[in-house]
Amino acid sequence: MKINKLAIDGGLPVRKNFLQYGKQSITENDIKRVQNVLRSDFLTSGPKVTKFEQDLSEFCETKYAVTLNSGTAALHGMYSSVGLSVDDEVIVPAITFAATANAAIYCGAKPVLADIDPETMLVDSGDIESKITSKTKIITGVDYAGQIADYDEIKKIKNSIDKNINVFADAAHSFGAFQSNRKSGSIADASSFSFHPVKGITTGEGGAVTTDNQMIYKKIKQFRNHGINTEFQERNRNNTWEYDIQEIGYNYRLSDIHAALGSSQITSVDSKINIRRNIAKNYDIAIRDINGITSLKTLTKNIHSYHIYVVKIDLNQFKVDRNQFFLALRSENIGVNVHYVPLYEHTFFKNFGFIQGDYPNSKYIYDRIITLPLWPDMSEYDLNSVIEALKKVAKAYKR
Numbered sequence: 001m002k003i004n005k006l007a008i009d010g011g012l013p014v015r016k017n018f019l020q021y022g023k024q025s026i027t028e029n030d031i032k033r034v035q036n037v038l039r040s041d042f043l044t045s046g047p048k049v050t051k052f053e054q055d056l057s058e059f060c061e062t063k064y065a066v067t068l069n070s071g072t073a074a075l076h077g078m079y080s081s082v083g084l085s086v087d088d089e090v091i092v093p094a095i096t097f098a099a100t101a102n103a104a105i106y107c108g109a110k111p112v113l114a115d116i117d118p119e120t121m122l123v124d125s126g127d128i129e130s131k132i133t134s135k136t137k138i139i140t141g142v143d144y145a146g147q148i149a150d151y152d153e154i155k156k157i158k159n160s161i162d163k164n165i166n167v168f169a170d171a172a173h174s175f176g177a178f179q180s181n182r183k184s185g186s187i188a189d190a191s192s193f194s195f196h197p198v199k200g201i202t203t204g205e206g207g208a209v210t211t212d213n214q215m216i217y218k219k220i221k222q223f224r225n226h227g228i229n230t231e232f233q234e235r236n237r238n239n240t241w242e243y244d245i246q247e248i249g250y251n252y253r254l255s256d257i258h259a260a261l262g263s264s265q266i267t268s269v270d271s272k273i274n275i276r277r278n279i280a281k282n283y284d285i286a287i288r289d290i291n292g293i294t295s296l297k298t299l300t301k302n303i304h305s306y307h308i309y310v311v312k313i314d315l316n317q318f319k320v321d322r323n324q325f326f327l328a329l330r331s332e333n334i335g336v337n338v339h340y341v342p343l344y345e346h347t348f349f350k351n352f353g354f355i356q357g358d359y360p361n362s363k364y365i366y367d368r369i370i371t372l373p374l375w376p377d378m379s380e381y382d383l384n385s386v387i388e389a390l391k392k393v394a395k396a397y398k399r
Contacts, residue, residue, distance in 0.1 A: 004392065004395075004396075006328055006331065006332075006392070006393065006396050007328075007331040007332050007333075008327060008328045008331035008332075013331060013332045013333045013389075014332045014333065014334070014385050014388045014389045014392060015332070015333045015334075015381075015385045015389075016333065017333060018333045018335055019333060019334055019335050019373050019378075019382055019385065019386070020335040020373065021198075021308070021335045021336060021337040021371055021372070021373045021374070022197075022198030022308070022337075022373070022374065022375050023197070023198065023375045023377065024197035024198070024202050024375075025268075025272055025375065025376040025377050026202075027264070027268060029264050029267070029268075030261055030264045030265060033260040033261060033263065033264040034257055034260055034261050034264075036260065037256050037257050037260045038257065040256070042256050043255055043256055043257055044253060044255040044256055044257075045231070045232040045233065045253065045256075046233070046256040047233070047256070048256035048257075048259040048260045048263065049067060049253075049254055049255075049256055049259045050233070051259065051263055052067060052203075052254075052259035052260070052262045052263045053065045053066060053067055053208070053259075055262070055263050055266050056185075056193075056208055056210060056262075056266070057210060059183070059185075059266055059269075060183050060184065060185030060186050060191075060210045061182070061183045061185075061186045062185055062186050062210040062211060062212055063211070063212045063214070063217075064210065064211050064212065064213075064214065064216075064217035065208055065209070065210045065211075066208060066209050066217055066220045066221050066224065067206065067207070067208045067224075067253075067254040067259060067262075068206070068207045068208065068209070068220075068224050068252040068253070068254060069205060069206060069207065069224075069252050069253060069254050069255075069258075070194070070205050070206065070207045070252075071099060071172050071192060071193060071194025071195070071196065071206075071207035072099040072102065072103060072194075072207070073207055073224070073250070073252040074192035074193060074194070074207030074208055074209050075099055075100060075102075075103035075170060075192045075207075076103040076106050076107070076223075076250070076252070077192075077209060077219075077220040077223045077224055077252065078103075078168055078190050078192050078209045078216070078220065079103050079104055079106075079107050079109070079138060079168070080107055080219070080220075080223055081190070081209075081215070081216040081219035081220050081223065082137065082138065082166050082216065082219075084104065084107040084108075084109050084137055084138060085107055085108050085109065086108040086109070087109075087110075087135060088104075088107075088108075088109040088110070088135055088136075088137035088138075089109060089110050089111075089112045089133060089135040089136045089137060090104035090109050090110070090111055090112065090136075090137060090138040090139075090140060091111075091112045091113075091114050091128055091131050091132070091136060091138070091139045091140065092104070092111055092112070092113060092114070092123075092140045092142065092170075092343075093113070093114055093115075093116050093122075093123040093141075093142045093144075093362075094113040094114065094115055094116060094342050094343055094344060094354075094359040094362040095116050095121065095144075095340055095342050095343070095362050095365070095366065096142045096144075096170065096340060096343065097172070097339075097340055098343065098346065098349075099170075100140055100142055100170045101113075101343055101349070104138070109137065110135075110352065111343070111349075111352065112131050112133075112136070113131075113343060113344060113354055113358075113359060114127040114128045114131050115127040115358075115359045115360065115361045115362055116359075116361050116362050116365065117361065118361045118364055118365045119296065119297040120144070120147065120296055120297050120298070120299065121144045121145065121296055121310065121365060121369075122141070122142075122143075122144055122147065122149045122150065122299075123141050123142060123149055123154075124361065125150060125153045125154055125157055128154060128157060128158075129157045129161070132157075132158065132161050132162065132165070134162075136162065136165050137165065137166065138165065138166045138167075138168055139154055139158055139165055139166070139167050139168070140168045140169070140170050141154050141167070141168075141169055141170070141188065142169075142170040142173075143169060143170065143171045143172070143173045143174035143177065143184060144173055145173055145296065145304075145306070145307055145308045145309070145310050145339070146173055146174055146177055146200075146276070146304045146305040146306040146307040146308065147173075147174065147177065147296075147298055147299065147302050147304050147305075148169075148171075148174050148177050148178075148179040148184055148187065148299075148302055149169065150299065151167060151169065151179070151187045151188050152180075152187075154167050155167050166189050166190075167188050167189050168188050168189060168190050168191070168192070169184075169185070169187065169188035169190070169191035169192070170191075170192055171184050171185055171188075171191040171192060171193050172192065172193060172194035172196075172199065172307075173199075173305075173307040173308070174200075174305055174307070175193055175199060175200035175201060175269070175305060175307075176200050176269055176270065176273045176305040177302065177303060177304060177305035178302070178303035179299075179301055179302050179303075180301045184305070185210035186210065186212070189211065189213060189216070190209055190210070190211035190213060190216050191209065191210050191211070192207060192208070192209050193207055193208045193209075193210070194206075194207050195207060195208070195258075195262060195265075198307075198375070199307060200269060200272070200273065200305055200307060201262060201265035201266060201269050202261070202262075202265060203254065203258035203259065203261050203262040203265070204258055204261065205258070206254050206258045206259075206262060207254075208254075222246065222247065222249055223249045223250065223252070224249065224250065224251075224252040224253055225249055225251070225252075225253055226245060226249040226250065226251060227245045227246055227247045227248055227249030228243050228244070228245055228249065229243060229244045229245070229246050230243045230244075272376040273305050273306070275376045276305065276306040276307075276374060276375075276376060277304065277305075277306055279306070279309070279374050279378060279383055280304070280306045280309050280374065282383055282387070283295070283309050283311075283372060283374075283386075283387070286387040286390070286391075287311060287390070289391075290390060290391055290394050291317060291394075291398070292313065292314040292316075292317030292318055292394060292398070293311050293312070293313060293314070293390065293394060294311065294312050294314070295309070295310070295311055295312070296310050296311075296312070306374060307374075308337075308339060308371050308372075308374055309371065309372045309374045310339065310369050310370070310371050310372075311369070311370055311372060311390075312365070312368045312369055313325055313368045313369075313370060314368070315367070315368060316399075317398065317399055318394070318397045318398060318399060319397050319398070319399055320397045321367070322338075322367055322368055322369070322370065324397070325370065325393060325397065326338065326370055328393045328396070328397070329370070329389055329390070329393055332389040332392065332393065333385075333389075334372075334373065334385065334386055334389045334390075335373055336370050336371060336372060336373070337370075337371040338366075338369060338370060338371060339369070339371050341366070342356075342359065342362045342363070342366050344356055344358075344359060344362075345366075372386055372390070373386055
């Protein structure tokens with residue numbers, strides 16, 4: 001078998017073992033921090049949660065941070081903190097993970113989709129403007145791939161229509177990114193993060209909301225703990241068992257085990273993001289020599305954190321569609337992925353009357369994107385094998 005014959009057609013793959021698109025990066029210090037908690041008095045509702053929240057607010061340069069047990073819980077808490085309810089609307093991008101919209105539905109509100117910019121895959125501010133109604137309560141800009149959405153432009157638009165609309169960030173992809181010298185998490189009225197294993201930092205599962213708004217902070221603190229108005233540690237200090245439940249809440253607390261891992265991860269996040277940027281730089285250089293494949297554009301005011309690296313396939317230059325390109329790369333043992341299926345494509349979201357034709361940019365870009373592997377512990381061999389496979393498949397399918 002010839003090495004240049006595609007593996008999908010019976011040739012040899014560029015590598016023997018499968019390279020996944022993303023993976024956690026865990027150090028010995030991370031493990032030690034978790035072990036210390038397991039030997040301590042508190043596995044949950046303890047001092048490590050408070051410490052992690054302090055670390056987060058310091059890192060994101062905000063007054064407050066409150067942790068929850070997932071990025072989805074963080075979105076739910078963030079939306080609920082401003083009283084989102086039945087008959088309200090939340091504008092979200094048409095291409096995002098379902099949680100961005102689901103959290104609005106949990107509150108009884110209706111998600112409204114805005115199209116995206118096909119060059120950046122960030123939400124199209126102009127389409128946001130056309131979707132604002134008297135029912136709009138929240139606009140959620142989604143930071144995509146490691147790039148922060150243009151919140152200044154979103155705020156400018158909403159202020160010209162209704163200053164009372166909240167501008168929130170689903171910042172699950174952008175931990176450690178910058179926009180105009182401001183940290184991700186500090187730009188919108190409030191920002192939610194995910195600490196899933198493939199994100200910038202991980203707690204296994206977990207999430208957080210950062211904000212400078214004290215009311216939002218206090219509301220989410222109660223929301224994550226059944227609506228209880230005091231924390232366990234606070235009651236301990238005051239020698240009381242009494243508390244009050246003032247409104248409905250959920251069991252969304254993050255444990256000290258998870259929090260300890262998060263605090264440890266923050267200590268190395270800058271170096272890991274730099275590794276991500278270096279991998280992305282190597283991808284940038286490589287695809288310049290591959291006709292028909294381009295990367296997403298970065299806003300000039302943004303500094304990317306590269307949660308993922310997404311390329312666009314010019315279908316006019318290849319004999320196959322994106323799906324076949326994807327399968328060919330997977331056959332070469334390169335674990336490419338696609339982020340994300342547009343919300344209007346999902347069976348559940350069709351219940352809201354979303355029509356594909358209303359989001360032409362989302363349809364166009366979805367048919368052309370592929371996510372390449374990118375994580376801090378990738379080796380030089382891993383990186384080179386991705387590039388080799390990309391060149392191999394592109395050459396084989398070139399018109």
